[in-house]
Amino acid sequence: xxxxxxxxxxxxxxxTACAQASLMTSLSRCDAGxxxxxxxxxxxxxxxxxxxxxxxxxxFIVPSLTQEGxxxxxxxxxxxxxxxxxxxxxxxxxxxxxxxxVSWGFLVRGKLTDVATALxxxxxxGQRLRRxxxxxxxxxxxxxxxxxxxxxxxxxxxxxxxxxxxPGTVERVFMIETYEDDPSLVRAGCSLQGDITxxxxxxxxxxxxxxxx
Numbered sequence: 001x002x003x004x005x006x007x008x009x010x011x012x013x014x015x016t017a018c019a020q021a022s023l024m025t026s027l028s029r030c031d032a033g034x035x036x037x038x039x040x041x042x043x044x045x046x047x048x049x050x051x052x053x054x055x056x057x058x059x060f061i062v063p064s065l066t067q068e069g070x071x072x073x074x075x076x077x078x079x080x081x082x083x084x085x086x087x088x089x090x091x092x093x094x095x096x097x098x099x100x101x102v103s104w105g106f107l108v109r110g111k112l113t114d115v116a117t118a119l120x121x122x123x124x125x126g127q128r129l130r131r132x133x134x135x136x137x138x139x140x141x142x143x144x145x146x147x148x149x150x151x152x153x154x155x156x157x158x159x160x161x162x163x164x165x166x167p168g169t170v171e172r173v174f175m176i177e178t179y180e181d182d183p184s185l186v187r188a189g190c191s192l193q194g195d196i197t198x199x200x201x202x203x204x205x206x207x208x209x210x211x212x213x
Contacts, residue, residue, distance in 0.1 A: 024081055027105060028123035028142075028174050030190035035059055035207040048075040049089070052207075059104075059207035065093040072107065072181075082118050085109040090187060097164040099196055102205065105189010107179060115186040116140045116176045123174065128157065139177035146170040148195065165194030172204075 023041075026034040035057035042051040042058060051058045064070035071092045079086040088107035093100060108115050120126045128142045144155040148168045160171045171193045179185040192204065201208055 023079075024106070024119060024122050024188070025124055027189065028119075028126075030172050030174055030192070031204050032057060032206050035205065038207075045079070047077040048079050049073055054207050054209070057206040059091070060089040062089065062091045065091055074107075078109075079106075082122055084115060084118055087185065090189060096193060098167055099165065099170075099194045101191055101193045102196065102201065102208070103189060103191040104205075105187055107182075108186045108188055109184065110186055112138065112140075112176065112178050112186050115188060119176065119188060125157075129174075129176075130159075137178070139175055141173060141175045143171055143173045146172065146200075148197075160193075168195055170194040170196055170200065 023034070023037060026037045038045070038051050038060070039053055039056065039058035042053065045051050049060050052061050060073050062071050062073045072088055072090045074088040075086070085108065086106045087109050090103065090105055090107060092103040094103070095101075116129070116131075120129055123129065123142075125142060129140050130142070131138060131140055133139065141160070143160040144157050145160065145165075146155055146169060147153065148170075155172060160173055165171045171191075173191045173193065174189070175191060176186060176188045179187045192200075
């Protein structure tokens with residue numbers, strides 16, 4: 001009986017570890033799947049932080065989406081995935097010319113190139129992840145563009161433009177970059193930028209109450 005119980009416990013632990021390992025892949029798709037997966041793993045993620053459910057999805061909750069210094073949640077216990085130590089979560093809402101920028105993702109302890117190398121084969125469509133730089137600051141990015149006047153085309157795989165998104169468009173970006181508030185950390189996550197409609201936000205961020213400050 002003890003062997004059976006131990007076997008069941010090990011199997012459950014392996015199942016949980018496998019499910020958690022896919023969190024980064026689902027995050028990198030930058031759609032609702034990540035938040036649905038968080039809902040399914042609420043109990044397993046309890047050592048890291050509370051995962052709050054909403055409308056069939058769930059999310060880690062930062063103190064504020066808009067207030068500087070309040071847009072991140074540091075985990076009570078690191079989440080270890082793909083040889084990396086994930087120590088926190090970011091969620092941000094920022095006005096930009098022509099729309100808003102909604103960003104979310106993990107904070108990872110490590111160096112930029114090491115994190116990007118570890119994640120390249122894990123993230124969705126990782127072969128399109130490219131190295132770029134803004135001035136002397138390097139980063140890794142994969143992007144798609146949505147044009148409202150050509151909605152039937154869906155998300156088109158192409159490089160994002162320099163500067164604000166063009167009117168009537170939304171850029172969806174997965175980016176790996178050094179975290180500006182703490183250079184010992186790397187942020188790996190998503191950003192929706194531009195003319196984001198409520199319907200698009202509801203579809204891609206079902207956890208996101210549009211009236212939340």
